[in-house]
Amino acid sequence: MEIYHIPVLPNETIKLLNIKEGSVVVDCTVGEGGHSALILRIIGNSGFLIGIDKDTDALKKANERLSSISKNFVLVHGNFANIKEILAEKNIKEVDAALADLGLSSLQLQFGERGFSFMNEGPLDMRMDKSKGITAYAIVNGFDESNLSDIFYFYGEERRARAIASAIVRYRKTKKIETTTELANIVGKIYGGKRGRINPATKVFQALRIAVNGELEDLKKFLSDIPDVLITSGRVGVISYHSLEDRLVKNAFRSDPRLKRINKKVIRPEADEIERNRRSRSAKLRVAEKI
Ligand SMILES: C[S@@+](CC[C@H](N)C(=O)[O-])C[C@H]1O[C@@H](n2cnc3c(N)ncnc32)[C@H](O)[C@@H]1O
Incomplete structure (x- = not known):
């Protein structure tokens, strides 16, 4: 069924x-x-x-x-x-x-391949329309720290926006951030690995999705x-x-x-x-x- x-x-x-x-x-x-x-x-x-x-x-x-x-x-x-x-x-x-x-x-959430979900491993894509536009990968690996911080703050209302942006920039000096779970782990570390009712990556994922799709x-x-x-x-x-x-x-x-x-x-x-x-x-x- x-x-x-x-x-x-x-x-x-x-x-x-x-x-x-x-x-x-x-x-x-x-x-x-x-x-x-x-x-x-x-x-x-x-x-x-x-x-x-x-x-x-x-x-x-x-x-x-x-x-x-x-x-x-x-x-x-x-x-x-x-x-x-x-x-x-x-x-x-x-x-x-x-x-x-x-x-x-x-x-869109069910399959990791679309890159929307921090629960399912997949490439950082997040485009609703797969035929056009910038991917989350391009933003996360290409935008400078202050741009990333603004995206997380304004589109995610994420209070740790600066710390998360700085952790991303540090991480990508050694390796590109390829997957949803890799990004979720970087954000999780900022919150000291504490798991509340809501996954700490929720707001960052919301923010990126809004930015990617011009929502x-x-x-x-x-x-x-x-x-x-x-x-x-x-x-x-x-x-x-x-x-x-x-x-x-x-x-x-x-x-x-x-x-x-x-x-x-x-x-x-x-x-x-x-x-x-x-x-x-x-x-x-x-x-x-x-x-
Ligand atoms: C919550 S779902 C809709 C579910 C639908 N009402 C149902 O009951 O099956 C939202 C849908 O809106 C589409 N969407 C989001 N922004 C859009 C836009 N600017 N133009 C067209 N479709 C859009 C997404 O691709 C997604 O499929």
Whole structure:
């Protein structure tokens, strides 16, 4: 049996995005098609789904999963920062709802070869789109100490950013840092090998992933462009997994005169969802409507 990524906050997302039979929906982070599968079942034969992802492995898996449900969808390899161009290319002027479920899919974390996980040994890659961009290897082995420190501090909110950057620069004088576990061990040593509930490398890995994929720049562009492709009273929902992303979403939904917030208080998973799906534990959903 195939194991697929379990969608986070599924019922809340569908309900607040007001997805109904006949809706035209863009899933900007289709991933393994968890949310999209639910959406396809609801929109039925009169609706249409456009699924976007940067990751071609995810798109392959989504295609298998969604094809068994309906034909009313198209998948696009692309970046949601280019949402306007992607929809225009598909001759879609406006959509009823848009979803962005940020972060990584289970598929990306599961296999060491993608380099996202400090738990699984693999090359330091971390690119969601394997066809372009700088790798984590190039950053870790090539950036100077102050740049590395800034990345860890600003994108990881890592309080030992300087010490970690300095340890990396010292280490690479003797040998390049090749793998995820090698990097995790260097960070672990800064924390004196103490293992708490959270792996000490968590923030450094988050920071590198954000830098490699330009995640915050893409999200800002998406938030500024999405109102232009929503129908009046169309809705946009974003599920974020760390405070840097959530802050951008919160501020955009609060200050954009084209949008009205549907939930003023952020929506988080209930305890039973967190128990069933640990990945959901840090999720925050915000939804806004075009006015
Ligand atoms: C958390 S997963 C989505 C899971 C999906 N909702 C599901 O239920 O199966 C996030 C996905 O977003 C993709 N992604 C992240 N940033 C992106 C961007 N700027 N443009 C397009 N896809 C992106 C990742 O490659 C990943 O597959």
